[in-house]
Amino acid sequence: MNLYQSFPAEKAKTPFCESLTDNLSALGGLFADSFDFKIRRLSLGSIRAALxxxxxxCxxxxxxxxxxxxxxxxxxxxxxxxxFYERVRDRISANVQQSEVFFVEDASAAVIAGNLLLLVDGVARSLVFGVQGYPKHAISDPQSxxxxxxxxxxxxxxxxxxATLVRRHLATDRLCIKNRLIGQTGKTNVLVCYLKDRASAEMVAEVFRRLDSVQLDLVPGSGCLSSFLEPAGWRVFPTVGSTERPDVFCAKLAEGKIGVIVDGTPHALLIPFLFIENFHTLDDYLKRPYYAFFLRVMKAVAFLVAVFLPGLYAAVxxxxxxxLPDSVLGHIVSSQRQTPFPVLVESLVIHIIYEVVREAGLRMPKSVGHTISIVGALIIGDAAVSAHLISxxxxxxxxxxxxxxxxVSDIQDPVSVLRLVFIVIGGVFGIFGIFLGAGALLLNFCAQRPYGIPxxxxxxxxxxxxxxxxxxMRRDWKFLQKKQYDPALAGEEGEQEHEKGSV
Amino acid sequence: MKRAAYDAKALFALLLVCRLFVSFAFIGTHFQGAKTGDNVAAWFFLAALLLVCLVPVAFYLKTNGDESLLTAARKIHPALSRGLGLFYLVYFLLTALATLLRFDLFCGSVMLPGLPTILFSALLLGVACYGAYQGLGTLIRAGEVAAVVLLPVIAVVAALLTGQAKADNLTPLFYDGVSIPLSVARYSVGVTAEIAAVPLLADRLKGKKVPALFFWAGGLLATIFVMSFLTAAVLGAYGNGQMFPLYTVTVLAQTGAFRRADAIQSGVWTLAVIVKVGFFLYLAALALKALVPVSPKTEKRAPLFFALPLLAGVWFFTRDENTVLSFFDSSVFSVFFAVGALLLPLALSLKKKRNIQSKGGVL
Structure with a gap:
């Protein structure tokens, strides 16, 4: 398939004609204001051509x-x-990716993607050579x-x-990597990866259907596509995963998931993504099973602490x-009495300050970011306690x-917001409010069925x-190797949709 | 229309959570003269009665297991389906209202006395409506999670209370005769509206439905027994005058640094109330669909329409504590239970059986 012929046909395309001059004028018209648009004319004997x-x-x-x-x-x-054109197409330059385009707009898209075009006078089409060579980051440790x-x-x-990294980690001919160009104006390459004998065909078709429905002008990052790949409805936690690691990406493909790689971003998407996967890391699988279990339990506790502890503190x-026992309560109350603000206000303010410091540390250059963290954590925190502004x-x-x-860094964003929400409802309604909020959150969790999987x-x-x-728990690899793919986790044994007459 | 089928065990986990709330919010002073020991005695009658009452539903599941009771009724006559739709609509809305009232009373009496409980009820109803709006799958999954949270909490509280149980607090069974225990048991069975819900959802279940039903009953009875026994053994005569004896007993549970477990326990029960009210609102929407033809969108939104009358009901009944107690005391629930959970499933099962036999089939 020619990639550059797959653009949405928002308007009729202009076919190439046999005149090189006319073709160059047509292309030149599209790039009239681009300083970097280069045409090199060639005279190859009697044949006139242009690169x-x-x-x-390139x-x-x-x-x-x-x-x-x-x-x-x-x-x-x-x-x-x-x-001459056919000989070039069939015999020359076999070591680079090569395709043909027939329309000016397709040729333009190919040029934008970093390809080289060959136009020959007297031939109403163009050869595309994949000689991309734009600057890019080298492969290195993932940032997250x-x-x-x-x-x-x-x-x-x-x-x-x-794509090469995925191929290297998952060396099998069952790995499918399909391409889509998404974005009305900025055509972004999007790769959909899956193992053909593991991923559900319906799920793959659904992913393509959703990607094809994207009408965005630009796709600046993979996060833009997440909302298109998620099911309809409002949700607190993401049902599309994200990773920067090819090893994790490939492991998920081996579980039957579908991966989406978006050009211009190192964050690949994983579909579908279950809530429990937020507590899984690659290390769980590389260390001893009992330690993996310990890590997962610890992460679950950390999640509960991160979301509920400040709200529970205010509620209690x-x-x-x-x-609380008298001794603990006595210490807390005596400390709290020295501060001017009510518990709810104090809790809210200090957590908002923490979020501000965190955001500042994230956005600033790394060297300044560390300074901000030190200023926020040590100076503001210590000074505020010494000044009896906070307990x-x-x-x-x-x-x-x-x-x-x-x-639980993957879900830090929703956790930050939920924490503030629970502080408010804990401070206003007590533990009843906390559990009421937890109930609403639970219902929101339970309502999600990304791609039919609870x-x-x-x-x-x-x-x-x-x-x-x-x-x-994570069983030993000797046990896990007996069955690499767990249908229970993938949903085959879950709730089955079937035809039933309704009342 | 494509509808999901759910594991019968999962639904019964939801039903367990729903029914256990009634036991938690059981009002001890409701039965004048009832003692904590009478609740233990009543358990034996409750067990026998409950198992008997399961028979019609089990029979229905056996004969008509792939068909909702309302669908079966419509096949007999559309008017019958509409009539049953109205009946179940009222029944399930009343059950949702009773649950809200119990919780309201509990909040106002012991959990957060002095605060405007109508606000809590409104918030709770809002969350429950959200659950009902999301559908049966959401409620069943939430029920499973609530069961996973609730049962260990009950087990922990029971374990914490074991040391405080005293044999002296227990009175001989049927010391004051059988009339009060029998009355308590009859009442307890009468408020088990969950049994009536099962035939309505028969077409949405897969797996072994009848064993799951009895497994549910077994789990329910076991939990109720533990709760009743500990209440009697820990509180003794002190529990006789308590509004919510089970709550009172959790106040005494303490471990390590935590002096009381009642706030946590009450909070966990909030989850049960949300799930229960949401479930009955969903069922009411299902009944509404049988009563009047509504679009799937309206059916989905129906729980939201029920919220306002329910809230008005809560406001009306909670103006006076006696009004609430008289609402609980009325035999209306027993009547609805007898018709909705016993007579109708039995009648439709017999009809189905007769149809099969008339066609020469074997049941």
């Missing part, structure tokens, strides 16, 4: 080696233009998804490099102080929640086999 590219988007050495040199060295005298063990390869901004202090127990709560939310698997519907095998 067209965008300066900086690898000049590759152009010279694979295109210019063979063209200028091998042209027999007296050959007709069509015969840090692991103790595992590969040091991380996805890059180039979709082709990322304001409504249910009788829960020491409150600072401990903030520190605990901050550290805990870093443990988001709450394997807890609801309860799948004890999956829980014991790999979801919460």
């Amino acid at each position: 067209i590219c965008l300066d900086g988007m 690898n000049n050495a590759e152009i010279f080696q694979s295109v210019t040199l063979p063209l200028t060295q091998e042209y027999p005298a007296g050959e007709s233009a069509p015969a 998804d840090m692991q103790d063990q595992g590969s040091h390869d991380g996805f890059t901004d180039s979709f082709k490099d990322n 202090l304001l409504f249910h102080p009788e829960i 020491a127990p409150m600072l401990i709560i903030v520190a605990l929640t901050a550290v805990s939310s870093a443990v 988001y709450t698997l394997p807890f609801a519907p309860l799948r004890m086999t999956a829980l014991k095998r790999d979801a919460v």
Whole structure:
């Protein structure tokens, strides 16, 4: 399939004509205001031709080696233009990716993608040479998804490099990598990856249907596509996963998931994504099973602490102080009495300040980011406690929640917002409010069925086999190798949709 | 129309959570003269009665297991389906209202006395409506999670209370005769509207439905027994005058740094109420669809329409505590239960059986 012929036909395309001058005028018209649009005219005996590219988007050495040199060295005298074109197409430059386009708009898209065009006078089509050579990051450690063990390869901004990384980690002919160009104006390459014998055909078709429905002008990052790939409805936590690690990406493909790589971003998407997967990391699978279990339980506790602890603190202090022993309560109350603000306000303000400091640390250059963290954590925190603006127990709560939310970094964004929500409802309605909010959150979790798979698997519907095998506990690899693919986790044994007459 | 089928065990986990709330919010002072020991005695009658009452539904599931009761009724006559739709609509809305009232009373009496409970009810109803709006699958999954949270909490509280149980607090069974235990048991069965829900959802279930039904009953009875026994053994005569004896007993549960477990326990029960009210609102929407032809969109939104009358009901009944208690005391629930959970499933099962036999089939 020719990639450059797959654009949505928003208007009628202009076919190439046999006149080189006219074709160049048509293309030149599209790039009239582009300084980097380059045309190099060639006279190959009696044949007139032109090479067209965008300066900086192609690898000049590759152009010279694979295109210019063979063209200028091998042209027999007296050959007709069509015969020359066909000989070039069939025999020359076999070491670069090559395709043909028939329309000016397709040729333009190919040039924008960093290809080199060859137009020959007397031939109403153009050859496209894949000689891209634009600047890009080298493959290096991923910036997020840090692991103790595992590969040091991380996805890059180039979709082709990322596809290569996937191929290298998953060397099988069952791996399908299909391309789509998405974006009305900025045509972004999007790769859909899956294992043909593992991924559900319906799910793959659904992913393509949703991608084809995208009418965005630009796709600046993979996050833009997430909302198109998620099911309709409002949800708190994402049902599309994201990773920068090719090893994790490939492991998920092996589980039957579908991966989406978007050009220009190292964050690949994984579909469908269950809630429990937020607590899984590659390290779980590379370390001892008991330690993996410990890690997962610890992460689940950290999640609960990050979301509920500040709200519970406010609720207990304001409504249910009788829960706490006298000694603990005495310390907290004496510390709290020295501060001017009510518990609810103090809790809200200090957590908002923490979020501000975190955001500042994230956006600033790394060196300044560390300084901001030190200023925020040590100076503001310590000074605020010394000045009796906030209580020491409150600072401990903030520190605990901050550290805990870093443990579940993939869902840090919703956790940050939920924490504030629970502070408010805990401070206004007490533990009743906390559980009411938790109930609403639970219903929101349970309402999600990304691609027909309950988001709450394997807890609801309860799948004890999956829980014991790999979801919460992680069995030894000797056990896991017996069955690489767990249908219970993938949903085949979940709730089945079937035809039933309704009342 | 494409509809999902759910594991019968999952639905019964939801039903367990729903029914256990009634036991938690059982009002001890409701039966004048009833003692904590009478609840233990009543358990034996409850067990026998409950198992007997399961027979019609089990029979229905056996004969007509792939068909909702309302669909079966429509096949007999559309008017019958509409009539049953109205009946179940009222029944399930009343059950949702009773649940809200129990919770409202509980909040106002012990959990957060002095605060405007109507606000809590409104918030709770809002969350429950959201659950009902999301559909049966959401409620079943939420019920499973609630069961996973609730049962260990009950087990932990029971374990914490074991040390405080005293044999002296227990009175001989049927010390004051059988009339009060029998009355308590009859009442307890009468408020088990969950049994009536099963035939309506028969077509949405897969797996072994009848064993799951009895498994549910077994789990329910076991939990009720533990709760009743501990209440009697820990509280003794002190529990006789308590509004919510089970709550009172959780106040005494303590572990390590935590002096009381009642707030956590009450919070966990909030989950059960949300799931229960949401479930009955969903069922009411299902009944509404049988009563009047509504589009799937309206059926989905119906729980939202029920919210306002329910809230008005809560406001009306909670103006006076005696009005609430008289609402609970009325035999209306027993009547609805007898018709909705016993007579109708039995009648439609017999009809189905007769049809099969008349065609020469074997049941």
